[in-house]
Amino acid sequence: MAINYYYFDDDPKPTISETAKGLSIFEDRLKVNAFQHEKWDDQVSFIIEQQDSFDGLILDWSLNNKNQKGDIANYNVEALAQQLRRLIIENDRLKKDFPIVLCSANYRFNEVFCKEVTGHDLFDAIYEKDQFDSEQSVVINQLEDLANGYKIISLEKAIERLLNTTAKEDIDYRIIDFFENNKEAPTHELARFLLNSVIKPTGILIDEYLLASRLGIDIISGRNKDWTSLLEIIDSTKYSGVFSKGWNRWWMSKLDVFWEKTFEKSLGSLNGNERVMLLNERFNLNLDSYKVSKDDKNSFFWVKCKKTNRPLALEDAVLASSDYLQAPWVEDEYYSLNVALREDISKIHPIEKDRIKKIKANYTSTRIK
Amino acid sequence: MDEKNLDITGGVRFSVDAGIINRLGKELVGRAETAVSELVKNSYDADANNVILNFINTDKEGGTLIITDDGLGMNLFELINGFMRLSSSDKIHNPVSPIYKRQRAGKKGIGRFATQRLGDRLTIISKTKDSPKALKLDVEWDKYKTDVELDSIYNPVIEIDVDFINGTKLFIDGLREPWSEPQIKRVFRYVLDLLQPDFLSNQSVQLNIASKDSIGYFNVNCLKSSNGETHAIANLDRLVFDHAIGVIEGYLIDGKGLCEVVSERFNINDSIIVDGDFSFLKDVHFKVYYFIYNYDWYEGFLPKMEYNRIESLSNEHSGIKLYRNGFRVLPYGEVGNDWVNIEKTSLKTSDNAYVPFSNINFFGFVEIVDKSGEVFEETSSREGLIENVAFRQLSLFVNNALRQATLRINSSRFSEKQKKKEGEDSRKKFNKNDTRTTKQKLEDLKGTDEEKNSIIDDAIYQLEESEMLRVLAGIGLNIAEFTHEIRQFIPSFNGSINFLIHQDISKQAKESLLNLKENFNRFKTYTSYLDHTISQNVNRDKQPLNILKLVDEFKEIIKYELTGSSINLIEEHYGYDLFTCPMHPSEWASILYNLYTNSKKAINRAQPNEGKIKIVCGKEKGKVYLEFMDNGDGIPSKYRDRVFDAFFTTSTPASFDASKNESVTGTGLGLKIVKDIIIAYNGIIEVIEPEVDYKTCFKIEIPEASTQILEQYGY
Structure with missing residues (x-):
């Protein structure tokens, strides 16, 4: 209907x-x-x-x-x-x-x-x-x-059914607590909590760009048909609970499990190229790995740039300022260096301000006329 | 005195001629109003709470003034050694009043002369608390003539019964001048500083309870009587209460809250229903006077001095006091106390304008009747009430009522403000006699002096420029309106297109629709420049601007245009935090877009293989710079300075059949406006040698924002 x-x-x-x-x-x-x-x-x-x-x-x-x-x-x-x-x-x-x-x-x-x-x-x-x-x-x-x-x-008030997962251990215990304690809360409060604190932000669930980053794949230049094929292959890791049609997300914990099962290595120990190579080999795909730029230190991609969505290794990422009210299981957000240098200083986390200032000074070339 | 019988044994003494009273009176006390205010000050110094001044039949000379106070009064000793002793030392011995410790307000020993100055006869009736009877003293100032010894004149004093416990009554007869209302009001203003208001709740007044905090209060009432009728001219009530911007009175009856807002100033007389759950409350009444501390709103309604007095009163006496069964409950309503949660409420009108809403804006009280003590309970320390549900509901009731009432009052205030502004704007000076335009008047001024004529020509030129700028400004304002409206339609167009594409239609129709969609998207991009600029205009504040960010935004805006006109835009920057001194963001959009349109036209005329524009920014020597260069047809060196002149244009003047648009854009004012903006910020703009590969280069320099300024703005 x-x-x-x-x-x-x-x-x-x-x-x-x-x-x-x-x-x-x-x-x-x-x-x-x-x-x-x-x-x-x-x-x-x-x-x-x-x-x-x-x-x-x-x-x-x-x-x-x-x-x-x-x-x-x-x-x-x-x-x-x-x-x-x-x-x-x-x-x-x-x-x-x-x-x-x-x-x-x-x-x-x-x-x-x-x-x-x-x-x-x-x-x-x-x-x-x-x-x-x-x-x-x-x-x-x-x-x-x-x-x-x-x-x-x-x-439905049972959190594991709402999120449609049997593995209760995938859900942060504090989220389970919240639902236990708020069974009588009005639907809109629960809906808002789920959407704004669990589904939308990065944490137990990740979005498409972060998925690509953690797998080392470049979808910024364009999504090719092999990306779609890969998504089908890892379908077991896709989030299918409430709001999953409007917001595409994947379970980070399930992704870890999938990777370990398939490759017997941990995802974080491999760099971008290695990850893509393994995927291409095993599943006969032709995925493009994300290419680092000269400013990047390495390709152990784990996070993404908040503005451009490109994959970032933590060493290359600049911490973005955060909302102190965000839930404890929500991960930090980052900017790439290029973006951070030109962005409003208020959007950068105070911890990083000095570092950014130094980098700005270093990167400032003198003009030769 | 006999010249022959002068006795000089033991030396000679000073004697005093009675005429001195007259002279001192005239010299020490200048104006009649000052005289009266001195007498009021004496009452103040005598720890009086109430002083009543009654001017009886004073429209002509010869009237009577009666000053009554409830102060300490005088006994015989004090009368003889105080009042009757010229230049008495009493005030030196007692610099503060005995009971309320008031700083002496009256000038030393003027009082008696004040009475002499005012009228030719004085009767004092005074009684202290401890004396069984009052004293009555009569003085006829006419007796104090010259050539009479001062101490030879006797003034009768007797004891009489009176109907008051303590106080002094002065009867001044034979007033030497008439007393009109304005004069009486002036007296009141002179003693304003002394007034300490007392906001007794109605109940307290009825029950005759002196509230705990009103001990040191001092009230002056000025009355005028003629032909047996008396009416009040000035008193504190009329000062504070009559001049409130609004009077808000509320009641709770049967759990339903009602509030009345009256504002004579803004012509409001409304009843507001106060919503909420007040089930725990029974009998509640409040009355609050609302003030806004901006003299602009009182001008013409209240003299500045009285306004100042109210403002200073607000520092200690504002707030909403709470009375329970007629008794004041502390600390509610004291300075610093916010039991009605007013400070926690921020009030804005529907168009987000700020509304004054703070304890200092309110003078008033809330009274609750709770005879059986069921609803409210005092805390064990007797300071305040236990904050139970009833208390919270009470606070909420008053808060809600005041909020709504205040909003009502301020809406009217804003409308008036708006009307005033519109009125001022449209109030052009109509010089009905002279119908010449300013230009004509200037032309008519020309004579034979060549130098003067050229000055007049300059003035005419500037006038034309201003007129043109005004035209453009007007167009600009209209565009702002249109852009906003256009935006509202765009989603609708898109909706229609998307819907139609999905219908079962022929292939050609579908193709047409897809083209429509693409054309429409292009159309949208042209509004983006305006959107960006106009939205910036909403913020009227200047702020330090990062040139890099401005260039980034600009690039984003003209992205589609560039592809359309196949121009390649390169950007170079030397440094990252290129902050200008505080400027308006929208002005930079103007500058960049102006330079861009000029470059576009230049490239169009030159037709190079590839149109190129380069923007370079950086900072040096305390200035932030931006260079804007293109490979168009260049500017001949002889024109390099003149390009910034008003009306200088190399664009061919639009032909008579050209579109209106062309005739506007080729006005030759673009660079003039850009230069005006830059100069206003102490910057420079000039044409410099471009880099290799480019033909024209504009260089702009703006002072850099200092670290202090950056910190101020949170960078």
Whole structure:
């Protein structure tokens, strides 16, 4: 059955229905229905009345214009989301939980929005409307998956089933603890925890670029068909729990196991070329190993550059500044040297600031006129 | 005195002519208002709490002024040795008041002369706490004439019964001048510094309870009576309370909270329902006066001196006090206490404007009735209440009400601010008599003096330049609006295209749609420069800018354009932290884009094999530099300085049928604007010899940001 989203925006109806259509090209999976906003009371009542007809909400950040009836939204979007969450917790007028997603056509919305920390806990995903086109399939996958994930989480509370793994030892004990202690928590809290603390960040699960880095493979220049074949081969390591369709991840622990079983060596002891060679040999593939540049010290790739996604060895990586609130099992993020030298110093971790200053001084060539 | 019978045994003594009273009065006490304020200060020094000044029938001379205070009063000893002794040493012996330890406010010994200055007759009725009766002294200043010995004049004093326990009443008759309302108000202002307000809750007043902290208070009430009717002219209440930006009063009835906001200043009279769970509270009432500390909002409504007084009062007397059953509960409402969680609340309007919301903005009280002591409990140390659910709900109720009320008041304030701004902007000076334009006026000024004429020509030239800049600025502002609107439509176009592509349509239709999609993506890239610049304009602050980062961003923006026009862009940098002195980010976008468009045109004219642009940045000698070079058609050396002049352009003037766009871009103001920006920051821009392979090179130098500045901005 297709997932339905209700999308509220202050732009004219003809405009927003086309935007919605663009997201509904796979109607059997996802359908987005566009509505103009209403005044507070009508808006909330409408959502309550229609709760059985949607699986998720998409809200436009700015509701400044008048709708067809001439009403301006006398509230901001965060207030609406907050109110809905409240009603969901009360479980009286709203009988189910659902994802609430934020979108905006504003330039560099994500950057600006990040500064408004208070809003973060309210929305399951934030999109710049440009992404509806440039990352169309990803967005559709994610919207669909968010709604499905919520449905699953509302019924299933066992963490190993949610993450779909039998090996409970793969899951950090603190995550298991969290779920044990929060069985009564509302679905959106559990969903947010899973998505923001377990699935999205690097830690027990890794994304495609990190996977490529740890296997020594170059997917930056391009993904060839052998990459797809490899992914099929290591399918047992793929994360298949909630939100896995919208966010492709792989179990690091399972990857380690797979490697040891297949090659009887540990992944970290081999450099990039060696890893790729072994893979190509064993599985008859033609994967390209990532080539180091003259600035790199070695090719024992383990992390990736936060900005360019290229594989990085730890010795070549510059620690990025981190959010002190992140969960303990989440790994650090890094920049490549080139990026770090040109990046805002505020994005670099304080520990590295001196080192970067020294390197900048060393790398500064004098001009010969 | 007889000249013949002078007795000089034992020496001679000083004697005093009674006329001295008159003279001293005139000389020591200049103005009548000063005289009255001196008398008020005497009451202050006598530890009075309340002083009432009643000006009776004072519209003409000859009226009466009665000054009543509830101070310590005088007994006979104090009367004779204090009041009746000129230049008495009392104030030297007692520099602070006996009970409240107030610093003496009155000038030494002026009081009596003040009364003489004001009117020709004085009656003092004074009683101390310990005396069974009061003393009544009558003085007729007319008796103190010249050629009479001072100590020969007797003033009758008797004992009488009065209806007060302690205090002094001065009756000054035969006032020498009339007293109007403004004059009375002036008196009040003179004694403002002495006033210590006392914010008694209504209940306390009704129950006649002197609250714990109001001991040292001092209140002055100025009244004016004529034909039997009295009305208040000035008192502390009217000062503080009447001039509040807003008065917020709230009630809790049956668990439902209601709050009324009244602001005469902003024409508000609203009722607000305060939402929340107040189930534990029963009888709650609060009244709070709200002030904003910015004289701009009081100008025209309140004299600066009174505003200053309120502001200084706020330092010690602001805050929201709590009264329970009529008694003040400490420490709530004391400076530093935040029981209503006001400091923890940050308030912003819907367009993110800051709203003043702090304990110092509020003068007021909350009163709760809890006779049986069920709802609230005092802590065992008797300081404060136990912070149970009821207490928390109370704090929340007041906080919610004040927040909403304050937002209401500030919305109106911002609208007024907005209207004021719009009003000022559109208020052009209409000189109805002279209809000539400024240019015409300047032309008309020309005469036969060649030198003066050339100066006038310069002025006209500058005027034209300003007008053109204004036109461009106007266009620029409109573009900002449009860009924002355009952005809203782009997702919709994409949505339509994506949807249509997925429909069951003919191959040709699909191809057409795919082309449409690609064209549209190209179209999008042209808005990116504007997006970038306009979004930067939102931030009006200057900050140190890293040239490298600016160049990176610029490269990103023109990425598509470059491929379109097949120009190769190279970048070299010598150094990494190339921070300029604080500048506006959007100005750099202008500079780079301007140089880029010039280079593009130059390359277009020259048609080399491969168009090349090179940007070099680095720093030397305390300056950050950027060189922008191209292999276009070059600038002849004779023009190297003139390129920066307004209206100098090598672009052929647009023909009459050229698009409007062309006629604007070839204005010849581009480099002038760039130079203006750079010079404003003490920088330099010049045309220098380019590197080999290039024809034109612009070099910009901007002072580097000092380490101090960088630290200030967090780098």
